[in-house]
Amino acid sequence: QKEVEQNSGPLSVPEGAIASLNCTYSDRGSQSFFWYRQYSGKSPELIMFIYSNGDKEDGRFTAQLNKASQYVSLLIRDSQPSDSATYLCAVNIIISGANSKLTFGKGITLSVRP
Amino acid sequence: GAVVSQHPSRVICKSGTSVKIECRSLDFQATTMFWYRQFPKQSLMLMATSNEGSKATYEQGVEKDKFLINHASLTLSTLTVTSAHPEDSSFYICSAPDGNQPQHFGDGTRLSIL
Numbered sequence: 001q002k003e004v005e006q007n008s009g010p011l012s013v014p015e016g017a018i019a020s021l022n023c024t025y026s027d028r029g030s031q032s033f034f035w036y037r038q039y040s041g042k043s044p045e046l047i048m049f050i051y052s053n054g055d056k057e058d059g060r061f062t063a064q065l066n067k068a069s070q071y072v073s074l075l076i077r078d079s080q081p082s083d084s085a086t087y088l089c090a091v092n093i094i095i096s097g098a099n100s101k102l103t104f105g106k107g108i109t110l111s112v113r114p
Numbered sequence: 115g116a117v118v119s120q121h122p123s124r125v126i127c128k129s130g131t132s133v134k135i136e137c138r139s140l141d142f143q144a145t146t147m148f149w150y151r152q153f154p155k156q157s158l159m160l161m162a163t164s165n166e167g168s169k170a171t172y173e174q175g176v177e178k179d180k181f182l183i184n185h186a187s188l189t190l191s192t193l194t195v196t197s198a199h200p201e202d203s204s205f206y207i208c209s210a211p212d213g214n215q216p217q218h219f220g221d222g223t224r225l226s227i228l
Binding site: 032036041042045046049088099101102103104105106107 | 120148156157158159160163207209216217218219220221222224
């Protein structure tokens with residue numbers, strides 16, 4: 001079973017702090033990694049994607065990928081109450097040839113306290 | 115940017131009714147679309163991969179006769195929940211990849227079967 005695991009939550013941080021969200025995956029062949037944000041009752045929206053080892057920064061968000069250790073993380077700097085949501089880690093898993101599918105972690109709920 | 119439109123956003127109907135959900139890619143062609151289901155406080159679970167011009171690929175445990183998928187064109191996939199029952203009540207979300215770009219999600223359909 002190819003799985004994506006996320007830290008059990010919820011995670012609560014004060015406004016202005018750094019929120020660190022972690023994810024591990026089991027399929028070493030995975031090449032694409034995504035973080036989605038999902039507000040209650042809404043569909044997921046893409047926050048970051050990363051394909052290469054290292055860090056990728058976009059505004060207050062930084063995605064970190066370590067393929068050797070099979071983990072991907074998301075850092076949110078200067079957390080805002082509007083960042084309060086469930087964050088889903090997703091990994092593109094190759095099924096066969098050009099066929100692949102996204103496998104999602106269970107998500108972690110972040111709460112940013114004003 | 116690329117947009118995926120999903121309709122209807124909410125359905126409430128009686129047990130035994132069949133419900134059709136549409137997923138459209140608005141400014142790109144999607145030979146593949148994905149259908150997910152999400153129960154409360156759970157992650158997205160892939161139900162099936164919709165393939166234009168060929169049969170859908172269903173995930174293990176998903177009844178193909180219960181969840182009919184038709185990928186009628188390069189911009190439209192439909193999911194029909196046949197003879198829906200209360201246990202089919204869930205949040206159904208479609209997505210489509212635009213070439214090599216990350217998947218874009220529709221807004222989801224909240225299905226409630228009475």
